[in-house]
Amino acid sequence: MTGDKLKEIKERVIKSLPPNVKVKNVEFEGPFLVIYVKNPQELAEVDIIKKLAKDLRKRIIIRPDPKSLKPPEEAKEIIKKIVPPDANITNFYFDEENGEVIIEAEKPGVVIGKGGSTFREIMKAVGWSPRVVRTPPIRSRMIENIRSFLLSVKDERKEILKRIGERIHRTVFHEDKWVRVTFLGGSREVGRSCYLLQTPESKILVECGVNVSNIHQSPYLYVPEVQPLDEIDAVVITHAHLDHCGLVPLLYKYGYKGPIYLTPPTRDLMVLLQIDFIEVAEREGNVVPYSSQHIREALKHTITLDYGVVTDISPDVRLTFYNAGHILGSAIAHFHIGDGLYNVAFTGDFKFERTRLFDKAETHFPRLEALIMEATYGGSQDFQPTRKEAEEKLIAIVNETIKKGGKVLIPTFAVGRSQEVMLVLEEAIRNEKLEDVPVYLDGMIYEATAIHTAYPEYLNAHLRDLIFHHGINPFISENFVRVDSPSKRQEVIDDSSPSIILATSGMLNGGPVMEYFKALAPDEKNTLIFVGYQAEGTLGRRIQKGWREVPFPVDGRREVVKVNMRVETVDGFSGHSDRRQLMNYVKYLHPRPEKIITVHGDEGKCIDLASSIYKTYRIETRAPMNLETIRFI
């Protein structure tokens, strides 16, 4: 059946393109329609392709006929001869999926040439279409590993994408029309987020998270709606935090073979956090739900989509990601179902306030009938200070500590909060509001920061402007010093001069922060600053509550550490919207949805937010329990 459809599409393609363009083949690959042409140079006018994509309502990739491509090694040498040396090319990636050669260079403009002249010369000489990216200022080992892994499995991946493509474009038999969502985890709780969006034709799993504080609690994946797993059309992930994607590899362990849709930064951060998750579980003797082999299997099935790109993910569902403002690459997932039948969006975690890193979450959608939104701070008393207030308080405390000659220890998660705090400190030092002291980064913070520098287009306009037009990249400030070995850590601790230390984990329940804490706690000159939520049962929470003597494991024994250091909490750095921002978000939604469902919050908060939205805006709301199903149409 897909064959007939393809034949028909091929005829339409040939008719629409200029007669001098030689179409060799037309194929589905994942959600994309790939058109192989012998002479892609002739298609330089992108308008033709744009129009064709609109007519066919498909994402189109033009790829040169593989026979006209020079082998990568040979192509590399030819490109090096064509491009002037002052471009400083640092790397090549041959993306056979797109027939593209990605040229990484310090000066992208030189690779492009005047009016694109060098580009055209490259394309003529090697067949590959060139794309240039700026060399990221900090090398990310994770990104390099992911790229080379995907390259090493390219043939298998091509087969996978072909199979997915055929499935998406299958013929539809059902005439019934209904849409429903089953809540499989993360309802009236924070952790193990998982939802099944279902129509008579399609099953889409949105998120598959772990409950970080109780790893034995997984989403209800064994219910009949979800099984067998290989009937699921797609998995969609809003962002890389483990409560949203921590159990994705488990799906592959249990027989899922379909695609995962996410943004490019979410893919990289997700792999980073999943690897860390199983390593920590193993080290601490906890249950390890899957192995690195399953992480690789999941990675093989990822399909990345940028914000705003409409993509078919099943015969009757189109997915578009919008900025959620929560962490790098975080997205609101919008589903257009049927031909204008229904539209539902999942916010994931979102921030409705501009932060140092991101613009505030998107409120405008082409259509929107139902919204499933987070309620972490949905309680009527959940107000957070503004970012400005939080930043001023942080700088004041740091200044007071440094003046006394003390050290500041900030426990923080590697992704999101760390980079926000880094930017606050960097700006204060640059503007001389803070003394010029080293800021040590320990744990995964450095690698996560490197991933941030690789995706400047996902940062807010102000930060991009600072980086590209003013030549100031705050992430590479000389004040930031990476700590990557136990001996370096000891040096930082032994050094008597004042400094600031950012270390993982954020709740003092493991990681390098523990060693700093043990060494710095007894001295009253030092300060411990909490910038994130401390969960019940963690050491961080106990200290926050005022414990001044804490038991501490040392070589299998328990030692008591005296906490004489100053302890402060600075609220307001959260990547979540507070109560006011959640309510305002609904107010500014356009169009106004008919239904709002609250999830991802304690029971009371989900219910409180749902009832306040109903009272204020007269929108129908629900705060479902896990395992409930809501029918929308």
Ligand SMILES: [Zn+2]
């Ligand atoms: Zn999150």
Ligand SMILES: [Zn+2]
């Ligand atoms: Zn979350």
